[in-house]
Amino acid sequence: MSRLMITVAPTGGMAQKSQNPNLPTQPEEIAESVFLSYKEGASIAALHARRPDDQATCNAEIYSNINRRIREKCDIVINNSTGGGSSGDMLIERPDGLFESSFEERLKGCDAGAEMATFDGMTFCDVHGGREIVVITPPNRCEQLVKRMIERGIKPEWEVFAPNHILQDVTRLIQKGYDKPPYYINMVLGADRGFQGAMPYSHDILAAMIAALPPQSIFCVSAIGSAQLPATTQAMLLGGHVRVGLEDNNYYAKGELATNEQLVARTRRIATELGFEIASPGEARELLGLKTN
Template sequence: MSGKVIVTVAPTGGMASKDSNANLPTQPEEIADSVHKSYKEGAAIAALHARRPDDQATCNADIYRRINGLIRERCDIILNNSTGGGSSGDMLLPRPDGMFENNFEERLKGLDAGAEMATLDGFTAVDNFGSREILVITTPSRCEAMAKRFQERGIKPEWEVFNPAHILQDVTRLIAKGFDKPPYFINMVLGTDRNFQGGMPYSHDILTAMIRLLPPQSVFCVSAIGPAQLPATTQAMLLGGHVRVGLEDNNYYGRGVLATNENLVARTVRIARELNIEVASAAEAREMLGLKPV
């Protein structure tokens, strides 16, 4: 590892709403402006979710292209489009049993908008949102179909995992089959409700245990939800990892104080520098991850 930390901003996500935080950017111009502000504070990757004009979740390639194009007009941050989608809008298919199913074909559309990276969530889970249960069905064959699509598009995966089994199952299998080139960028999401994508709480022990399970030649990034974001990302930097912050994961800067994407990034960069850790620029992050220069 180069010793520099890559800071990712996740500005929108697929679930959060302006009702919870009016600072949440949902439309292309809003997202591009927020990402540019975060870039100026030190973010090198933008982990992007698209929303429809009614703010509901989508992976519509035209909307992603608009977001990507507006961001690229402003800066050279690495573009990372989600193939997870979200919990509303185009991402939901009603089932005869009363549950909903995450729309797998819609998820794949996020790979058709010219991003350099995209998230690859290779697991099957049930997400519980109160009275609504959503099946996220990513079987081994679907994982392989996604990985092939990444490879065909020349897109580097951000392997997203929520517990140790996610690392040991399809992520390790697909890497071993040659669907990615090192370094393998693996984002570990902690601090979630255990009814969401098989998630686990954040603790130092859980984080270090998951790091030990990573395939050789991996680099890791840590995302954490809500109040876990600050301690988890700080610990990740001390352990030599990279970090993700933003309103996708955390609405608050402090108790009762709503955050913006840029002030979460600014705080993370400040902590890194206090720890004598250099922060990678977008160009440096591309070199570290083996991506082509812009």
């Protein structure tokens, strides 16, 4: 049985400390939370950056600060987001009453020296905090984004929210040679209440998305809120890898706020009980085809 990669997503671009005071938002907080998660078994860190006022950004200097602090503590695989978030530098107010996610800001997530970067190659509407935020990534922007990653030696983490996201631009760009196998595809389920175009979690939906994967793919499953625990457990049984953390889920149990390291530790315990071995960061690099030192 192959080793299981556990990704920790400590911050995200939407959650606020008012929802969970354990949410790390500043570079030193994020680095410490990632280090504690690494000690519990995480081999990949999926990172979002925040400004000093906790609002979302893809500022390369802030990302570089986070990445440097993490690298001083451990050798976890660093994956910077180009999705950004639902506040701060990411938002452009439009005259039609909508807000737009800044594509130019998203591109900056590629500029901080990460090994991987999250590729959100779809167009959708994010409904958050009373705002309707359109995230516009047509085919030409998809190519700009993935080219930026390739030019900087970054492996894409292809993030998808529905089967058509796999079958359309992800498959198209893979077929055009913008990535080398194994193709690492992260499926986010349960985001349908906030993202127009996303899918809820169910076994059947997850199975359909796995069936849609391009050949030579490996997959990871992330799920929002209470869907996190069943979806990630099911993903292990179906041969996938998993992502947990406060980006996706604020709670350890009903009414009990979580920390990132708690969520990682529980995932490790479940995986171990199911007979999986947990991948170290070095083993994760081998599984992903990343360069190793």
